[in-house]
Amino acid sequence: FPVPFAGPGGGGNPPGSASVDYIGNNAPSRRASLASLCDFQVTNLRHGGAGGNGGKVMGKALEEAAVEAFGVEFWDILSRGISLLWEPEVQTENMVVAASRLFAFGVRIQHLEQIGDAIGQSFKAALACPCNECGLHEWTDDQSEAWSWCWEVLSADIAKTIRAQELRHVQLVRDSWEAVKASKSSVDLGDLFYTDLQEEAPQVIHLFQRPRKMQAYLFIQAMELIVRFGEDPASFFDELKPLVIRHIKYGVRSQYMKPFGIVLMRTMEHVLGPLWTTDVSAAWKSLWTRCSCVVSRSLNVGTNLITVSIVNGDLCQLRRAVACAPRCDRAKWIVQVQVNGSVLSPLYWAVRDCKYAMARFMLRDLLTIRADREEYYYGAHLLFESHPDLVSALCRESPQLVSTLFDGLMWHSQAVEKGKVRVNYYIGELYGAPEGDPWASPLAVFCAEGKPWMFDHPVLDKVLQLKWGRLKLLFFAEQTVFALILVLFMVGFVDGASELTCSQHTVNLRRAVASMSGIVLLVMLVLMHVQIRSGQCVRIQPLPKLPSISFVTPRLLANKWNTSRFIACVLIIIAALSGHCNQGTSRSDQGSTWNMHVEAWAGLLLWIQFSQILVTSTRLSALIYTVGILLSDVVRLLLVILILLVAFAAYLTCLSNEGFGEFGQSILSLVRVSIEVSKPDLIEVGGWSLFMLLFFCHLHPGRNAQHPRRPAQPVVRDYVARQDGVRQDEQGVRRGRN
Numbered sequence: 152f153p154v155p156f157a158g159p160g161g162g163g164n165p166p167g168s169a170s171v172d173y174i175g176n177n178a179p180s181r182r183a184s185l186a187s188l189c190d191f192q193v194t195n196l197r198h199g200g201a202g203g204n205g206g207k208v209m210g211k212a213l214e215e216a217a218v219e220a221f222g223v224e225f226w227d228i229l230s231r232g233i234s235l236l237w238e239p240e241v242q243t244e245n246m247v248v249a250a251s252r253l254f255a256f257g258v259r260i261q262h263l264e265q266i267g268d269a270i271g272q273s274f275k276a277a278l279a280c281p282c283n284e285c286g287l288h289e290w291t292d293d294q295s296e297a298w299s300w301c302w303e304v305l306s307a308d309i310a311k312t313i314r315a316q317e318l319r320h321v322q323l324v325r326d327s328w329e330a331v332k333a334s335k336s337s338v339d340l341g342d343l344f345y346t347d348l349q350e351e352a353p354q355v356i357h358l359f360q361r362p363r364k365m366q367a368y369l370f371i372q373a374m375e376l377i378v379r380f381g382e383d384p385a386s387f388f389d390e391l392k393p394l395v396i397r398h399i400k401y402g403v404r405s406q407y408m409k410p411f412g413i414v415l416m417r418t419m420e421h422v423l424g425p426l427w428t429t430d431v432s433a434a435w436k437s438l439w440t441r442c443s444c445v446v447s448r449s450l451n452v453g454t455n456l457i458t459v460s461i462v463n464g465d466l467c468q469l470r471r472a473v474a475c476a477p478r479c480d481r482a483k484w485i486v487q488v489q490v491n492g493s494v495l496s497p498l499y500w501a502v503r504d505c506k507y508a509m510a511r512f513m514l515r516d517l518l519t520i521r522a523d524r525e526e527y528y529y530g531a532h533l534l535f536e537s538h539p540d541l542v543s544a545l546c547r548e549s550p551q552l553v554s555t556l557f558d559g560l561m562w563h564s565q566a567v568e569k570g571k572v573r574v575n576y577y578i579g580e581l582y583g584a585p586e587g588d589p590w591a592s593p594l595a596v597f598c599a600e601g602k603p604w605m606f607d608h609p610v611l612d613k614v615l616q617l618k619w620g621r622l623k624l625l626f627f628a629e630q631t632v633f634a635l636i637l638v639l640f641m642v643g644f645v646d647g648a649s650e651l652t653c654s655q656h657t658v659n660l661r662r663a664v665a666s667m668s669g670i671v672l673l674v675m676l677v678l679m680h681v682q683i684r685s686g687q688c689v690r691i692q693p694l695p696k697l698p699s700i701s702f703v704t705p706r707l708l709a710n711k712w713n714t715s716r717f718i719a720c721v722l723i724i725i726a727a728l729s730g731h732c733n734q735g736t737s738r739s740d741q742g743s744t745w746n747m748h749v750e751a752w753a754g755l756l757l758w759i760q761f762s763q764i765l766v767t768s769t770r771l772s773a774l775i776y777t778v779g780i781l782l783s784d785v786v787r788l789l790l791v792i793l794i795l796l797v798a799f800a801a802y803l804t805c806l807s808n809e810g811f812g813e814f815g816q817s818i819l820s821l822v823r824v825s826i827e828v829s830k831p832d833l834i835e836v837g838g839w840s841l842f843m844l845l846f847f848c849h850l851h852p853g854r855n856a857q858h859p860r861r862p863a864q865p866v867v868r869d870y871v872a873r874q875d876g877v878r879q880d881e882q883g884v885r886r887g888r889n
C-alpha cells in the first residue's frame with residue numbers, strides 16, 4: 152500500500168506525498184487549474200464522441216460555470232476518496248453517492264479512464280511548475296503509480312453505479328417493484344417471502360418474531376429501502392448507520408445476506424411471472440449485490456465478540472469476549488463499538504434490552520482497578536466521558552445498577568488500621584467540573600432523578616460532604632441576610648401592626664427592611680439576567696399531566712425557596728412603598744385591606760423560606776421533605792373541597808334559606824358548618840336544604856379524611872338536638888299555658 156497516500160486525515164503526510172499535498176491544499180488557484188484540465192479533457196471527450204445524452208451534457212459543461220462545477224465535483228471526490236483510503240466502507244458510500252452526480256454530469260464508464268489520466272496530468276502539470284507555497288515541484292514515477300492505483304480503487308466503485316444507471320436498472324427496478332405491490336397485498340408478499348425463507352434458511356427465521364402483519368409491513372419497508380439505494384443513494388446512506396446498528400441488535404450476521412437475497416429474488420420472480428425478464432432480473436441482482444455488499448461490510452465491522460454475546464444474552468460469552476481484550480483496551484471494548492463510523496455503547500445496549508446481569512458485569516469490569524508493568528487501568532473516566540448522560544440513564548432505566556456504579560467508584564483496603572479502613576473515592580466525575588454547568592453535573596441529576604435510597608451510599612454521601620464543606624459558608628451567609636430581613640420585618644411590620652399610630656422607629660424599621668429587600672431583589676435580578684444570557688434556563692411544567700402548559704424560567708426561580716424569597720422581597724417593597732404607615736398617622740386612617748394582605752403574605756413567605764435553615768439537620772430536612780409531599784396532597788384536597796363548596800353553596804343560595812341568602816354567605820355558612828365554628832342557625836332551614844347539608848357533610852373529603860370512622864352528621868345531630876329543644880320549649884310553653 153503506497154504510504155504517500157495516507158491522506159490529509161491519515162495522520163500527516165510523509166515527505167514526497169506531493170499529490171496528496173496538492174489535493175489537500177484547497178487553494179482556489181489550484182482548484183481552477185484542475186477544473187481547466189478537466190475542461191480540456193471534457194472537450195476531448197465531447198469531440199471523441201461521448202455519445203447520446205452524455206455528449207449533450209458535455210456540451211453544456213463547456214460553459215464556464217458548468218466547467219467550474221465539474222472541477223469542484225472532482226475536487227470533492229478526490230479529497231474525500233483519498234482521505235477515506237483507510238476506511239473503505241465509508242469510501243464506497245461516498246463514491247456511490249458521487250457516481251450518481253457524475254452520471255448527471257454526463258460521465259459514462261468509458262470516460263473514467265480518460266478522467267483518471269486527466270487528473271494525473273493535472274497533478275503532473277501543477278507539480279512540474281515550481282510551487283513557492285508548498286515547495287513541491289516534482290512528479291515522480293512512484294507518485295504516478297500511486298495515483299493510478301488510487302484512481303483504480305475509486306473508479307471501481309464509481310463504475311458500478313454508473314453502469315447500473317447506464318443500463319436503466321433504477322427504472323426497471325422501480326417499475327417492477329410497483330408492479331409487485333399492485334399485484335399482491337403486503338401480507339401476502341410477506342407470507343410468500345417468510346415461508347420461502349423458512350425453507351431456504353431455517354437458521355435465520357427465529358429473527359423474525361413479530362406478528363404477521365407487522366412482519367409484512369417491515370418487509371415492505373426493507374424492500375423500499377433497497378429500491379431507494381438505486382434511486383437516491385445519499386438518502387440510503389443517511390439511514391444506513393442506524394439501520395446497521397438495529398440489524399446488529401436483531402442478531403443479523405453478514406452471512407445471512409446470501410439466503411436472504413436468494414429468497415428475495417425468488418419472491419420477485421414468483422410474483423412477477425412473465426414480467427421477470429432477463430433485464431429485470433439483471434437489474435435486481437445488480438442492485439441487491441451492491442446494496443447487500445454495503446450492508447454486509449458495515450455488519451462485519453460492527454459485529455464483534457461483545458456484540459454477539461449481547462445479542463445472544465450470554466453472560467459467559469461476554470466474560471470470555473472481554474477477557475480477550477488487551478488490558479489497555481479492555482475498557483474501550485466495553486464502552487464502545489464502532490459501526491460504520493458511528494459509536495454504539497454495549498453498556499447502554501444491555502441496559503435498554505433489560506440485560507441487567509450483563510450491564511452489571513460491564514460496570515464492574517470497567518470500574519475494577521487493574522495494572523501491568525506499564526500502568527494502572529481504571530475505566531471510570533472513560534465511562535463518564537463516553538456516557539455523559541450515564542447517571543440520568545441509570546436513574547431512569549435501571550436504578551438497581553446505581554449501587555454497582557457507586558461501589559466501583561470507591562476502593563477500600565482490606566487491612567484494618569486502628570479500627571479503621573482506608574477508603575479511596577473516585578468521585579471527580581460525580582462532583583462535576585467547576586467550570587461546567589453545575590445543574591448538569593451528575594450530582595444535580597441524582598437530585599432531580601434519583602431515588603432517596605441512593606443518597607445512603609457512602610460515595611454520594613462523600614460527594615455531598617465535600618460540596619457542603621465548600622458551600623456551607625455561602626448558604627449560611629444567605630440565610631443570615633434573610634434572617635435579618637425576617638427579624639426586621641417582624642419588628643417593623645408585625646409588631647408595629649399593633650400600634651395605633653406609626654412611630655418614627657417603626658417607619659425607620661420598615662424603610663430598612665424595604666432597602667434590604669431591594670438590594671436582595673437587585674442581586675437576584677442580576678443573577679437571573681446572567682442566567683438568561685448564558686442559557687441557564689429550565690422549562691417548568693406546573694401540571695405534569697398537561698405538558699403543553701409550560702414556561703421557561705431562569706434556574707434561580709426554578710428553586711421554590713428562591714421563588715418564595717423573590718416574591719417576599721417584592722411584597723415587602725410594595726408594602727413599604729404603599730404608604731400604609733407614615734409617621735404619626737393612624738393605621739386605621741391609612742390602612743386598606745389589600746395593604747394588610749400584602750404584609751401578611753410577605754410575612755408568611757419569609758417564614759416559610761426561613762424554614763430552609765432546617766436542612767442543616769438530616770432528620771429535620773427529611774421532615775420538611777415529607778411535609779412538602781403532604782402539602783401537595785393537601786392542595787389537591789382543598790381543590791376538591793372548593794369545588795364541592797361552590798356547588799353546594801350555589802344550590803343552597805338558590806333556595807334562599809336563612810344563613811344562605813347570598814352566594815358568599817352560603818360559602819361562609821358551609822365552611823362554618825364543616826369546621827364546626829360559629830355555625831349558623833339551622834332551625835329555619837328547609838327539608839331539601841337540610842338534605843343537601845347532610846349530603847355535603849358526608850361527602851366533603853376534608854371531614855372524611857380527618858375522621859374516617861366518625862359518623863359525620865353533626866349538623867343533623869345539632870338539628871335534632873335543637874328540634875328537641877324547640878319541642879321541649881314548645882311543650883313547656885304548652886304546659887305553662889295548660
Ligand code: HEM
Nearest residue numbers: 355358359360361369372373397401403407408411443446
Ligand atoms: C440490504 C439488506 C437489508 C436491508 C436494506 C434491510 C432493511 C430492513 C428494514 C428497513 C427493516 C425495518 C425495520 C428497521 O428499520 O429496523 C428491517 C428489519 C429487519 N431485518 Fe432487514 N434488511 C436487510 C437485510 C436483512 C437480513 C439479511 C436479515 C437477516 C436475515 C434481516 C433481518 C431483519 C430483521 C430481523 C428485521 C426486524 C423485523 C422484525 O423484528 O420482525 N435484514 N430490515
